[in-house]
Amino acid sequence: KNQVEQxxxxxxxxxxKNCTLQCNYTVSPFSNLRWYKQDTGRGPVSLTIMTFxxxxxxxxxxxxxxxxxxxxxxxxxxASQLSDSASYICVVSDRGSTLGRLYFGRGTQLTVWP
Amino acid sequence: xxxxxxxxxxLVIGTGKKITLECSQTMGHDKMYWYQQDPGMELHLIHYxxxxxxxxxxxxxxxxxxxxxxxxxxxxxxESARPSHTSQYLCASSELGxxxxxxxxxxxxx
Numbered sequence: 001k002n003q004v005e006q007x008x009x010x011x012x013x014x015x016x017k018n019c020t021l022q023c024n025y026t027v028s029p030f031s032n033l034r035w036y037k038q039d040t041g042r043g044p045v046s047l048t049i050m051t052f053x054x055x056x057x058x059x060x061x062x063x064x065x066x067x068x069x070x071x072x073x074x075x076x077x078x079a080s081q082l083s084d085s086a087s088y089i090c091v092v093s094d095r096g097s098t099l100g101r102l103y104f105g106r107g108t109q110l111t112v113w114p
Numbered sequence: 115x116x117x118x119x120x121x122x123x124x125l126v127i128g129t130g131k132k133i134t135l136e137c138s139q140t141m142g143h144d145k146m147y148w149y150q151q152d153p154g155m156e157l158h159l160i161h162y163x164x165x166x167x168x169x170x171x172x173x174x175x176x177x178x179x180x181x182x183x184x185x186x187x188x189x190x191x192x193e194s195a196r197p198s199h200t201s202q203y204l205c206a207s208s209e210l211g212x213x214x215x216x217x218x219x220x221x222x223x224x
Binding site: 004034036041042043044045046049089091101102104105106107109 | 118120147154155156157158159202204206211212213214215216217218220
């Protein structure tokens with residue numbers, strides 16, 4: 001069964017600190033992995049997308065890594081800001097169909113305190 | 115900022131009413147999706163479309179229906195709303211890149 005598991009479920013950090021969020025998946029055949037940021041009551045916004053051949057992708061203070069062999073990804077946030085408080089969702093796409101089905105993790109709820 | 119719009123943003127309605135949630139995108143994307151998301155839970159695909167006159171049911175069983183008469187428009191209709199339909203509904207579109215999501219519609223059925 002294709003699944004995406006994220007950890008931790010929730011995380012509280014102080015402003016200015018770094019943190020790393022984890023994503024493990026069993027989706028096969030793998031096409032790409034995306035990290036989204038979802039603010040409360042809003043739709044998800046794409047942060048990064050990585051294909052099989054990419055190991056790392058950065059977007060400002062966000063850096064995503066991918067190990068396609070172990071089927072693991074991480075999202076590292078540097079020098080956190082209050083505005084980083086949100087749910088971070090790992091999404092994996094398969095290439096077994098024309099649609100490229102998306103499989104969603106439940107997200108990590110990040111809270112940044114001043 | 116992605117050009118995908120949803121209306122209404124919030125809707126409170128009584129049981130048995132018929133409602134239509136609107137979704138429009140200006141990017142010319144062929145693929146469009148409807149997801150349902152309960153608080154703190156993952157998104158579940160309820161409908162998708164490859165293009166005009168193409169609609170399919172997703173993974174999560176839903177009593178809603180969709181139509182795709184125009185590329186830019188993908189409305190979702192509930193013929194008779196029930197309290198179990200209370201949730202957030204997210205519309206998305208994509209081509210080769212990541213899916214772009216709309217802001218969502220929060221539905222409360224009393």
